Amino acid sequence: MSKSTAEALEDLAQHSNVAVHSTSAVAGDVGAAAAADDEERKEKDLETLRRKPGLRQLPGAELGNSVRLTPWDVLHTLARAISLARRGAARGLAEHWGSLKYSLALSGNPTSFMGLSAEGRDTADYYKALQSGELGIAFALAVTERVLSRRYPDHAVSIVPADTALRAGWALNSKDKGTTVGYRYRPQYFGEVWKPGEPSRIFPVVSRGNHGTATTSYGQLADASAYIEGVHIGTYDETPGLIFSTQLPLDEPLTVHALKADGSGGWLSGTDAFPLGNLNAQLQDEAWPPGIHPPADNGKRPPSEPGVHVNDEISGWFQRVLARTSAAGLTAFAGDGNSAAPYLTTRQGSRRFSAGIAHAATGSVQDANYTLLGIPFVGTDHVFRLNGTRVEAFSGVHADLFNHLSHGRLEQYRSDVHALRSTWPSDTWDKKWAGPVSIHQDGSVLAIHLLP
Numbered sequence: 001m002s003k004s005t006a007e008a009l010e011d012l013a014q015h016s017n018v019a020v021h022s023t024s025a026v027a028g029d030v031g032a033a034a035a036a037d038d039e040e041r042k043e044k045d046l047e048t049l050r051r052k053p054g055l056r057q058l059p060g061a062e063l064g065n066s067v068r069l070t071p072w073d074v075l076h077t078l079a080r081a082i083s084l085a086r087r088g089a090a091r092g093l094a095e096h097w098g099s100l101k102y103s104l105a106l107s108g109n110p111t112s113f114m115g116l117s118a119e120g121r122d123t124a125d126y127y128k129a130l131q132s133g134e135l136g137i138a139f140a141l142a143v144t145e146r147v148l149s150r151r152y153p154d155h156a157v158s159i160v161p162a163d164t165a166l167r168a169g170w171a172l173n174s175k176d177k178g179t180t181v182g183y184r185y186r187p188q189y190f191g192e193v194w195k196p197g198e199p200s201r202i203f204p205v206v207s208r209g210n211h212g213t214a215t216t217s218y219g220q221l222a223d224a225s226a227y228i229e230g231v232h233i234g235t236y237d238e239t240p241g242l243i244f245s246t247q248l249p250l251d252e253p254l255t256v257h258a259l260k261a262d263g264s265g266g267w268l269s270g271t272d273a274f275p276l277g278n279l280n281a282q283l284q285d286e287a288w289p290p291g292i293h294p295p296a297d298n299g300k301r302p303p304s305e306p307g308v309h310v311n312d313e314i315s316g317w318f319q320r321v322l323a324r325t326s327a328a329g330l331t332a333f334a335g336d337g338n339s340a341a342p343y344l345t346t347r348q349g350s351r352r353f354s355a356g357i358a359h360a361a362t363g364s365v366q367d368a369n370y371t372l373l374g375i376p377f378v379g380t381d382h383v384f385r386l387n388g389t390r391v392e393a394f395s396g397v398h399a400d401l402f403n404h405l406s407h408g409r410l411e412q413y414r415s416d417v418h419a420l421r422s423t424w425p426s427d428t429w430d431k432k433w434a435g436p437v438s439i440h441q442d443g444s445v446l447a448i449h450l451l452p
Contacts, residue, residue, distance in 0.1 A: 136209025
């Protein structure tokens with residue numbers, strides 16, 4: 001057994017502080033960066049970008065000076081976020097294993113701040129954009145979950161990939177059937193705050209990452225202010241949201257720069273046409289008109305603006321879309337494509353999971369089960385080498401919750417997972433498993449250990 005590999009696994013389970021920088025000065029610097037970019041675009045005769053107004057610092061009560069995370073929890077967050085991605089040759093079912101390439105990229109300990117390890121710095125020399133982008137997603141969403149959980153302690157929080165959810169109602173590009181939105185500025189994720197049977201509140205999230213300076217992050221946040229404005233939910237120009245830029249310097253701890261947008265919108269309340277609930281019913285692709293619709297002014301309705309508007313009339317439908325898209329991501333994370341497919345529409349990619357298409361060495365099958373921290377999980381496993389030593393990673397879902405999802409009982413899953421949200425163990429190491437374990441409030445688990 002390689003001692004260095006064993007130590008690397010122990011390091012993955014160590015809590016470290018993650019520095020989060022959110023101040024009024026950051027908001028001012030981001031505003032200045034946005035103004036400079038607008039002026040440059042004007043000089044080059046480029047389109048003027050619509051940006052989210054009124055960006056502000058996050059309250060200290062929701063954030064504190066830092067967030068404590070383990071590297072393994074960061075990788076779990078990334079794995080769940082990309083489980084429905086369309087980027088890799090894995091064709092969906094094994095996308096989440098891509099998070100494991102960062103197993104040795106982060107370092108820290110309980111008395112220090114997390115940063116890049118020696119291997120992480122070496123990797124950055126060759127794959128800067130990929131590393132900063134993906135780790136930026138992981139840290140942004142980890143902070144999002146903590147902020148929203150503190151803001152809404154009686155609610156559960158789900159993270160849903162925005163493009164996958166939106167495709168149920170809109171054609172986002174020329175590959176999708178229907179009239180395309182024709183606008184590339186959109187948030188990457190939605191944070192859904194929910195209780196069973198009640199209106200949800202949605203927070204669009206945009207993430208960026210870099211290996212540069214704080215000034216680089218301010219420019220990225222200015223860029224994010226245009227992307228987060230590309231989707232309105234409910235009342236025009238009242239959608240709250242969160243934007244992040246994770247700075248990953250090669251010789252200092254990492255810093256997550258963050259700002260929020262306030263607003264009275266973001267609620268999915270349901271209507272007579274699309275009441276709340278009925279989450280178990282399958283969805284079909286819709287063809288809602290693209291564009292964001294400003295309110296009438298003196299009886300005259302202004303022309304629509306580019307983007308996507310989830311208006312009040314379809315809010316109940318969109319709540320069902322978000323719940324079912326999240327369920328698809330969970331079942332894909334557990335390796336069950338047959339269960340994932342019914343939760344998605346055709347345009348969302350249901351065929352990728354039901355057609356049985358996979359490339360060599362990238363498939364993922366739900367055929368493994370383990371008891372971790374005293375809880376039974378079912379899912380899928382992946383064997384690879386870490387520092388030359390064979391290790392096994394396991395991703396799965398609580399057995400009872402997975403049983404609900406695999407049988408289409410989404411409403412029962414949501415009821416149970418909401419009740420369990422504060423009962424999950426906080427331990428980061430399972431002695432019997434002999435490796436790091438991360439359990440999230442959605443009932444998912446990511447674990448890794450040495451193979452004998």
